Amino acid sequence: MYPDRAVLIGFQEQENLGIGYLAAMLRDNGFQVKVLDFREKPERLYYEIKSVSPLFVGFSVIFQYYVQRFSSLLAYLRERNINCHFTAGGHYPSLRPEELLNIVQQLDSVVRFEGEYTLMELATKLSRGQNWKKTPGIAYRQDSRIVTTQLPRLVDDLDVLPFPMRTTVPITCLDKKCATIIASRGCLRHCSFCSIRKFYEMPPGKIRRLRSPKNVVREMKILHEEGDFNIFFFQDDDFPLVGKVGRRWIANFIKELDNQGLTDELLWKISCRPDEVDYSLFKQMREAGLFLVYLGIESGNDFGLRILNKGLTVDQHFKAVDILKGLSIIYDFGFMLFDPSSTFDSVRENLKFLQKLCGDGSSPAAFCKMIPYAATDIEEQLLKENRLKGNVYSRDYDFLDARLNSYYSFLKEIFGEWMFTNTGLLNKLKWSRYETAIIEKYYPGVSDLSLHKAAIRNLVVASNETYFTVAEELVNFFLKSDVLSSQAILTEFQHLVLNQQQCLTVSLLEAIKSFYVYNGFVTKGTRPQPDRCEELRQQFAMPGET
Numbered sequence: 001m002y003p004d005r006a007v008l009i010g011f012q013e014q015e016n017l018g019i020g021y022l023a024a025m026l027r028d029n030g031f032q033v034k035v036l037d038f039r040e041k042p043e044r045l046y047y048e049i050k051s052v053s054p055l056f057v058g059f060s061v062i063f064q065y066y067v068q069r070f071s072s073l074l075a076y077l078r079e080r081n082i083n084c085h086f087t088a089g090g091h092y093p094s095l096r097p098e099e100l101l102n103i104v105q106q107l108d109s110v111v112r113f114e115g116e117y118t119l120m121e122l123a124t125k126l127s128r129g130q131n132w133k134k135t136p137g138i139a140y141r142q143d144s145r146i147v148t149t150q151l152p153r154l155v156d157d158l159d160v161l162p163f164p165m166r167t168t169v170p171i172t173c174l175d176k177k178c179a180t181i182i183a184s185r186g187c188l189r190h191c192s193f194c195s196i197r198k199f200y201e202m203p204p205g206k207i208r209r210l211r212s213p214k215n216v217v218r219e220m221k222i223l224h225e226e227g228d229f230n231i232f233f234f235q236d237d238d239f240p241l242v243g244k245v246g247r248r249w250i251a252n253f254i255k256e257l258d259n260q261g262l263t264d265e266l267l268w269k270i271s272c273r274p275d276e277v278d279y280s281l282f283k284q285m286r287e288a289g290l291f292l293v294y295l296g297i298e299s300g301n302d303f304g305l306r307i308l309n310k311g312l313t314v315d316q317h318f319k320a321v322d323i324l325k326g327l328s329i330i331y332d333f334g335f336m337l338f339d340p341s342s343t344f345d346s347v348r349e350n351l352k353f354l355q356k357l358c359g360d361g362s363s364p365a366a367f368c369k370m371i372p373y374a375a376t377d378i379e380e381q382l383l384k385e386n387r388l389k390g391n392v393y394s395r396d397y398d399f400l401d402a403r404l405n406s407y408y409s410f411l412k413e414i415f416g417e418w419m420f421t422n423t424g425l426l427n428k429l430k431w432s433r434y435e436t437a438i439i440e441k442y443y444p445g446v447s448d449l450s451l452h453k454a455a456i457r458n459l460v461v462a463s464n465e466t467y468f469t470v471a472e473e474l475v476n477f478f479l480k481s482d483v484l485s486s487q488a489i490l491t492e493f494q495h496l497v498l499n500q501q502q503c504l505t506v507s508l509l510e511a512i513k514s515f516y517v518y519n520g521f522v523t524k525g526t527r528p529q530p531d532r533c534e535e536l537r538q539q540f541a542m543p544g545e546t
């Protein structure tokens, strides 16, 4: 008997831990699993699936706005006679299985919420030719109806899960391999724009669960010793830090890193809320390898924070950032600038806030518009107000001031490449900062690091300043002018941003190049971060690199 084969397809940028967990579970239960990247061409995916001839294909639909693209892929595969069972999982499929099954007619089932045990049971039933429709935790089409089965409990003890299977080529930062990892699942907060709470509160069981520090450190140790990974990006919704339980967890985690001799070996990043940043705690964490913190800031005015139901104040944002600056821990942050309550005044207020927060170049600022994801309070609110627009994969709303719609669209257009692409200036600035932390830790004694840091910081200042100034000037412009008849001025803004983006990018690459060459990194064949690597290579031969 040959083992059953399964294919899992998902968005694999920075790995996909959900798929990693599912693949490990299937593997440990005797399945042969192939993991494919959703970003591959459909022809390639078809070819790979065909060559495996699997029992089923599982699609990880973790981003709601990818539903249409998944739908086209499934139609493409079915047209080419891939006839095995198609299932899907992730936030949107779990929360809105009826909608998804109606949109994607090629799907046979949806696995809802945490997928490890449900998928295993579904797979086993498929393999044995049993009635898979009896599997708890799924949804499927029955004639024109959608049937959902009883939801099983969330995984009580995360330590019993196998470590995620790693299938993608790791991201590297300089010559250090990076891995993503998760120490907890679920979040107890109720932010109005976020689907996390809904995802974990619907099934029975405890919403928030922590892996034991020992279990987490064991995974890190294996990845470090067997896979040569040094940098860990914790993807937890809310890293365990709060209350007695959180404090105990982090203390034990730090102790365990030390016991395993990893403190001097590793760097790690976490995401948390600003009200969780505490000086003495973060000092200890920094000593244990914490180098980067992603803060969920989201709004720079107290009214906006109330709309988002963040349970935070602007003062808490400043306090958190001051602590991180004081400890020289790099920080990035999520910021929306636009939400359904936005006005030109709130945009101005947010820009002022950003100027105060990071006008010093401590972090590259960006903006985005809150998207009303399925099952969030914001979605419900907009529905009530009759403001919900678009379809499930392009949910949207108009601002109450129509001029703000044009303002937002224009800002998004001119800063599109700068802020929203992996090769854009913002991403380059971010990774250049991470590289300095790596140099500091792993290459002590490199000369002029502080000068290099200052050069990058100045470029972040310039990037932020351009964004704030242009955004502010455009506020005045969109408030006062008949925009459509002022196309020439808008084109000027567009050119200005484009020019500035090019200038800053060139300056950044120059700064990096001269610093690396001066310090002999290039001649040692050490790699800069991949998405910058290509450009650097084109400009400059890197001896020793393959």
Ligand code: B12
Residues within 6 Å of the ligand: 008, 011, 012, 013, 014, 015, 016, 017, 018, 019, 021, 022, 057, 058, 059, 060, 061, 062, 063, 064, 065, 087, 088, 089, 090, 091, 092, 111, 113, 114, 115, 116, 119, 182, 193, 194, 195, 196, 235, 236, 237, 368, 373, 374
């Ligand atoms: C890491 C992460 C990323 C990474 C990459 C993710 C990846 N490749 O996996 C990066 C940084 C690239 C990213 C980017 C974005 N992200 Co993100 N991200 C996350 C985060 C924090 C963790 C994902 C994770 O590892 N979870 C842990 C695993 C174990 O859980 P899981 O993925 O849910 O998988 C389980 C189940 O869902 C289920 N399951 C999942 N897939 C499948 C498939 C099958 C077949 C089955 C049976 C089951 C199943 O079983 C899994 C195991 O139990 C989540 C929040 C979260 N907690 O999930 C947001 C999240 C997924 N991101 C989100 C968003 C909005 C974005 C961005 C749009 C943000 C932005 N404004 O730019 C971008 C979009 C990227 C793009 N280019 O299109 C939203 C999605 C909301 C939605 N409903 O669509 C989330 C939920 C955050 C939130 N608070 O709302 N993200």
Ligand code: SF4
Residues within 6 Å of the ligand: 187, 188, 189, 190, 191, 194, 195, 196, 197, 237, 238, 273, 296
């Ligand atoms: S935004 Fe962060 S803190 Fe708020 S509910 Fe979502 S995961 Fe929790």
